[in-house]
Amino acid sequence: MIPSAAVTTVLLAALQLIVFVLFAPFLTATIRLTKARLQSRRGPGLLQPYRDLAKWWGKLPLESNASGPVARYAPPVVLGAILTAALLVPEATSRAPLLGWGDLLVVVGLFATARFVLALSALDAGGAFGGMGSSRDVAISALAEPGLVLALAGAALAAGSSDLGIISAFGIKQGIGLLGPAHLLAAAAFAIVIVAETGHHPVDNPDTHLELTMIHEGMLIEASGRSLATLVFASELKLVVLAAVFSAAFFPFGGATEIAPGPIALGLLLGLGKMLIVGQGLALLDASIAKARIMTLPDLLGLASLLAIAGLGIQVLLP
Amino acid sequence: MTVTPDSGVVGVLLPIFWLAAVVALLLAAAVAFAPRLRPLSPILSTAGSALALALGCVLIASGASLSGSAFHVLALSTVAFHYDGLSGVFLVAFGLSSAAASLSIVGEQARSRPEEAAYPLFLASIVFVLGASTAFSFLLAWESMALLSAFLIVGLRPTRAVVSATNLYLAMTQVATAAILAGFAILAARSGGQLDFASWHIAAPGLGPISRNIALALLCIGFATKAGAMPFHVWLPRAHPVAPSHVSAVMSGAMIKTGIYGLVRLVVDVVGGCPDWLALTILGIGVVSAVMGVLYALMQHDIKRLLAFHSIENIGIILIGLGSALLLQAHGATELAALALTAALFHSINHAVFKSLLFLGAGAVVRATGLHDLNHLGGLGRKMPATMLAFGVGAAAISGLPPLNGFASEWLTFQGLFGAAGTAGIEPLARFAAALAIGGLALTTALAVACFVKATGVTFLGLPRTAAASNASETTRPAVVAMSLLAVTCLGLGLAAGPVSSALRAVARVAFHDGPPLVTVAAVSAEPQSSNVAIYAALSVGLLLAAAIGIIAIASWARARARVRRVDTWTCGIAPKPAFQYTATSYAKPIRLFFRRILVAEREVSVEYHPGTSFPSSVRYRSEITLLFEERVLKPAHRLSLRAANVARKLQGGAIQLYIAYMVLAVLVLLWWAR
Amino acid sequence: MSLTITLTALDAARLLDATSAGIVLVGILIAGTRSIGRAVWLVAAQAILLSAAIAGVGLATHSSHLVIGSLVTLASRGIAVPLAIRYILRQSPVRVERNPYLGPRASLVAAIAIVFVSAMAIGNATLVGSVEAPRALPAAVAEVLTGLLIAMTRRKGLSIVVGLLVFENGLALVAFSLTYGMPFVVELGATFDLLMVVVVVGVYARRMLTVFGSLSTDKLRNLRG
C-alpha cells in the first residue's frame, strides 16, 4: 500500500533528522581521525565528539558580565536554522523530506540566518576575539556566498528549477551524462565553498586555540556549557547539510526515486558514503596544506566564483 | 470622482479613504499653525497615512480604480488622478512607512512651525504623485514633493553642510525633472498633444523607435535619479542623514520609491515595455547600485549615512527585479515577467517597512545619545531593549533572512533572474548577464548580513564606548510603538509572503496588461520553466524554525537559568575595557581590504608617545574610502563647469567698443543668413 | 513767391545721388580725422547735405512735408546737435582722439572698403525701393556701417557719439532713399528722440567730467561679468 503524502513527509523527515543528528559528530570524528593519522598521530576515538557534546551539555553555564539575551538565545536560533535547513535537502531520496517547503535559496537563507545570529552573539560579550572572529567570518562568507549561489544556479538552470529535489531528480535521470564541463566546474566551485563555509584549511583551522588565528572558534570563545554544545553541534551539522546539498546538486546518483524501504535504505547508505568522502577530502586538505593568510582568501574564493561563472558561461553561451 | 468597476462597498470605500486621507493631511498642516491644536498635527498625519494605507490595500485587493480631477490652471487640470492597483502597492509602502514615522513623533514638536506644516504636505504630495494621471498633475505633485522634502531637510536654521546637501539634492532633482519633462513632452507630442497617461498608452504602439528610445532613456534617467540608483545617487547619502529621522524614514521608505513607481508606471504600464538594451541597462544599474551601495554602507560609521547607502542597495535590488521583468516581457515570457515585477513591487513595500523601522531606530539612538558615530556607541541594548529588539528585527529583515519579509522578496527576485537566465527566447548574452546578476545579488545579501551585524552589534551590544552611550535611556513610547508595529509587519509580511505576493502578482499582471490575473497558490511559488515549480512555503518554514528554536531554547535554558555564573569576558587575563572591542571601522576592515580595488581607501595612523619613551600614549586611526563616482566624475565636472563659467564671463569685458562689435557682428551674420 | 524752381522727379533723384555721394565722402573724412571738433563739423556738413537733398526732392515732388522735414533736419542735425556737441567738447580737456583702437589712416581705408563692399552687396540685392536713385541706398548703408566702425574703434566718449551721429545720418539717408522718408509724425518723433539723446549725452558727459575728469571710455570698464 502507498502511504499518504503527509505520512511519507513525516516519516522521511523523522528519518533524515535522526540520521543527520546521529551522523554529524561521527563525520567530524572521521575527519579528525584521518587528519591525525596523516599527521602520524593516533588521534581521538570516533566517539570523542559525542563525549565532548555530552560533557558540555552537562556543564554549569558561564556568561560574560557584558553579555545579555543575545548571547544566551543565539545558540538555539543557530541550531534551529540549520536543523530546518537539514530537512529541505534530499539525502536518501531524490526528493527533499519536506517536499515543496523550500528550495536551495531557502537553505542558503537559513544558513545566512544562522551566521547572522552567531556573528551578532559574538559581539555581545564585548571582547576582542569575538569581534575578530565575527568580523572575519562575515567577511569570508561574503566572499563565499556568490560562489555558493552561482554554483547551485548552474545546477538549477540545467534542471530548470531551483528546487533541490527537482535538481537531484534531474541529475539522476541524466545519469552519467550529467557530468559535463559546466557541471564539473560548478561542482569544483561548490567544493571550494564547502571548505570556506565549514572552516577547514586553508581558510580556517578547526582545531586551533590560538586566539589570533581563530575565525569560527573565535565566535565561540565566550560560549560555554549547553550553548557551546549547541554551537559546536550546529557547526558539525552544517557540514553534513552542506555535504548533502553537494551530493544532491552535483552527484545525486543513487538517490531513491520512489518511496519504498529498499531504495531508501540504499540511497541512505550511498548518501552517507558520499558525505564520508567529502569529509576525507577536507581531512586531506587540513593535513596537507597550511592555513592561508586571510588576505589571500579573496583569490581562493574569487576562484570559486570564477569557476561557477565559467560553468554558467559554458551552459548559457555555448549550449 | 469615479470608481471603476463601481462594485458596491468598494465604490463607497475608495473615495472616502482618499478624501479622508487628503483632508487629514491638509488639516495636519493647518493645525501646525494653530496655537493650541499644534500637538494634533502628528496624530492627524498618522491618521492620514493610515487611511492612505487602507486605500492602497483596498485598491490592491479589489482591483478597482479611483479616478477624478479638479482645479484647472490654464487648460491643464491641477489635480487629475487615477489610482489603480499599482498606485495601491506604493500607497501601501508609503502608508506603512509614513504612518509609523508620523506616529513616532507624536508628542514632540518639529524644529519650527513651517516644518511642522511642511511635513504633512510632503506626505500629501506623495499621495498625489502616486495617483496623478496626467503629465501636468504628475509633475506638479512631483515638484511639490521635491520642494517640500528639500525644505524639510534644510529647515529654517541649517548648518553650512546641510545647505550644501540640500542644494545638491535640489540641483539633481531639478535636472532629473527636466529629463522627465522632456520625456513626457515626446510622449505628449506623439499622442497628438494629449497630456494624460491613458491616451499615451493608446498611442504608445505608434511610437517610432527613435522617439521611443529617447523618451524611455530620459524617463529612466529622471526617475533613477529620484530613486537614488547609481550613478545618480550622489544626493541621497548626503540628504538623508541630515534630515530629521522621521523625515529620513519617509524619504527613504516612500519618497525614493516614487522613482520606482514612475519607472513602472511609465515604462511598464504606459509605454508597455522597453527594448532589451534598456532592460539590461536597468538590470546593470540595479546590480551596481546593490553591490556598491552595500559596500559603501559597510564603510560608513555614521549610522544614518550607513542606512542611506542601504537605501541605494535596496533600490538596486528592486531595479534588478524590474530589469529582469522588462527583459522577460520583451520576449513574451509574461508569466515570469509578472513574477519578476511582483518581486520588485514586493521588495518596494518591504524596504519601506524595514528601512523606516531602521531609521526610526537610528533616530531613537541619536535622540538617546546625541551621537551619530557608531564608534562612540555600544552597549545600548541594556538601556534600550525595545529599540534593540525592533532594530534587530529590521536588520535581519533587510539582510534577507528567512522567515522575514526581506527574504521573501529577494527570493522572488532570484526566481525572476533564474527565469531570465533560463528562458530560451532571450539572447544568450542577456541570459548570461542575468546569470551574473544572480551572483551580484548573492554577494549583496551576504554583504548586507555583514553590514547589519556590524550596525546592530556595535550599537547595541558589548560595552558602551562613551559616557553618552552609557547614559542612554529608552526612547519615547510612541516611537517604541511605531517601531514595534513595523517589526511585527516585517514578520507578518514574511510569513504571509504567499498571499501577499499573489495579490501583488495580480497587480503586476494588470500593469503588464496581461488580462485577468492568475488563480494564485498559497505559497510564494514560481515557474522558472513552466513544467517545474520552485516553492518557498514561508509560513510552514517559519513555524518549523520557530518550533525548532523553541525546543532547543527550552532544552538548554529551562532549568539552567538559575545556575548561570557570571565572569569577565576573556581578554587574555586583563580586565576588559571598552577599547578592546572591535569598532565599526575595524569590523569592516577585512572587507575593506578584500575590496580594496574598488574602495580606494586612504588611511592615516598617528601615534603619540609618552614623552621620552617609546610607549605610545595614544594612537588614532582614520580611514576614508573614495566614493568613485563622486570623486572621479562629479567633483571634476563641477570644478570644470565653474572654470568654464569663469572663462565665459570674459564675454562681458566692460569695453563698450567690444559690445558694439558684438552687435555689428551679429547683425552682419543675420543679414548674411537672411539674404 | 518770386523765385520758382522747377525740378523733375528725375532731377530730384540725381540730386539725391549726388548728395549721397557727397555724404559718403564726408563720412570717409570723418573716419579719417583725429580731431573730434573737425569730426563734429563734418557731421554737420553731412546733415546739411542731407537736408539739401530732402529739400530738393520735396520741391520736386511738391510735397510740403518733405520741405518742412528738410528744415527740421537742418535745424536739428545740422545745427542744434553739432553745437551741443561742440559745447560739451569745449569743457573736456582732451579734444583729440589720441590712440584709437584703429588709427586714422587704417580707419580711412576701412571706411573706403566699407563703401565698396556695401555698394557691391546692395547693388545686386533685389531691393525694390520707390526711389530711382541707385546710389543712395548703398551710400546710406555705407554711412550706417561707417558710423558703427567709428563707434567701435574710438576711445573717447565723444568720438563714439560722433560715430553714433554718423550712424543716425546714415539711417536718415536710408529712410529717405528707400521711401522719401517716413510719415511726418514719425519723422518728428525720431528727430525729437535724437535731440533728447544728445541732451542726455550732454548730461552724462558733464557728470563723467566731474567724476572721472575726462571723457575717455577707458575709465568705463568697471562693470564686468
Next chain:
Amino acid sequence: MNDPVVAILVLAPAIGGLAAWRMRGQTVELIAFAAYVAACSAGVGLILAAFQTGHVTAFGGIVSIDALGAYVLALTLIVAGLALWASPRYIRHELASDGLRPHDEGHYYALFLWFMATLITVPIVDNLGLLWVAIEATTVVSALLVGINRSPDAIEAAWKYLILGTIGVGFALLATLFAYASSVQVLGESSDALNWTRLMSIAPTLNPSLLRLSFVFALAGYGTKIGLVPFHTWLPDAHSQAPSPVSALLSGVSLVAALYALIRFHLVAVAGIGPGFSSTLLVAFGLLSMAVALPFMIRQEDVKRLLAYSSIEHMGLLAVGVGFGGPLALLGVALHMGLHAVTKATLFLSAGELVQQYGSRRLSAIRGTITAAPVAGVALGGGIVLLGGLPPSGIFVTEFAIVVGGVTQGFFPAAAATALLLALCFVALAVHGSRIVWGHPGPVLAASNFDIGLALRLAAPLLAVAVLGLWTPGPLISALESIKAILGATGA
C-alpha cells in the same frame, strides 16, 4: 469716445512729471501717486474695454489697443504701481545715506513718471513708427534714471545703456523703414502704411525679401532692448546700477514692452512669409540668451546683476516660446510675460531692500538674511523658488506649457535644451539664494525695521503668482485665450 481716456492715460504721468520736477518730500510723492492713480483708472477702463470688445481705437486709429496691448498695458500699470509704492521708502533711505542729493528727489519722481508714460505709450500705438519712437523714448528717459545717483558705476552703466540702446534702436528704425518700404509698394504713400493692423491685413502681398530684412533688423534692434544675446551687454549694467524700483520697472516691464514690439514684427513676418523664418531666429536667439546667461548666473558677485541675468534668461525663454508657437506654448508665453514681470519686480524690490540694509550689492556680503532681514530675505528666497518654477508657482505651469508645447510643435531638441537650461539656471539661482538666506550673516548696516507696507508689497505679488500656479480665474483665462489668438493669429 476713447480719446479723452487715452489722453489722460498718457498725459497724466507726463504732466505729473512736469509738476514733480522741482518738488520735494511729501508733495512730490503725493503728485506722483495722484498721477499714477489717474493714469491707472484711465488704463483700467481701456483694458476692460479692450478685453470685452477685443479692440479699442482712438485718435483716428493712431491708438489701437487689442488684447495683447491691453495685457502689456496692464502689466505696465501693475509693476509701475509696485515700483512707485516702493519708491518713497527707497528714496528716503538714499537721501538719508547721501546716495542721492536733495533735489534729485523731484527729478526721480518726474523721470519715473515720464518713463511710465513712455512705457504706457508703447502698447497702445498702432503705428510701428510711433511704437519705435516710444521705445526710443523709454531708453532716453530710463537712461537718466539709471544714472540718477552720480556714482561712477552708475554713470558708466547709464552711458553704455544710452549708446548701445540708441544704436540698437537705430537698427529697429531700419526694421520699421523696411516694413514701411514694403507696404508703401502696396499702399503707396499713405499715412496708415505703418499701422500694424493694416500691415497684417496686406501682409501676404508684401515683398518677402523686405519683410525678411525688416524682421532681422527688428530682432537686432528690439532684441537689444529685450536683452537677447549678443545685444544684451548693457542690460546687467543698467539693471544692476539703477535704483531698485527702476530696476523693477526695467526688468519687469520695459523688456516686455520691447518684446511686444518684436512680436508685432514677428507676426507680420509670419503672416507675410510663413512661420519658418522668424520662428527659427527667435528660437535660436532665445536659446543662445538662456545658454549665455547661465555661466554669468553661476559665477556672480552682485545680487542685482544675478537678477538681471535671470531676466535675460527668461526673455530668452519667452522668445523661444514665441518661436515655438502653437496653442499650448503661446498660452504659456502669454502667462509667463506677466508672471515673470511681477516676480522679477518683487525680487528687485526685495534685493534693493537688502542692498540698502547691508550697504552692499555683493552676494558675499548679503548673507543670513533670515535672521538679519527676515521680510526682504524670505521674499527673495521665496521669489527665487517661484521664479525657478517650483510649485505652487504659475511659472511652473508656463514653463511646462512652453516646453511641452514646443515639442508638440516639432521642436524637440530646442525644447529639451530649454528644459535643461531652465533647470540649470534655477540651480544657479537657488544656490545663491540659499547662501543669501542661510549663509553666515555679515555686518548689517541698517537693522531691518519691520514695515507692514514692505511686507505687503513683497508678499502680495508672490502670493498671487503662487495662487496662479494652482488655479486661473476665468476672466484671466479668457484674456489669455484672446492674447493667444493674436499671437497665434497666423502662426502655426
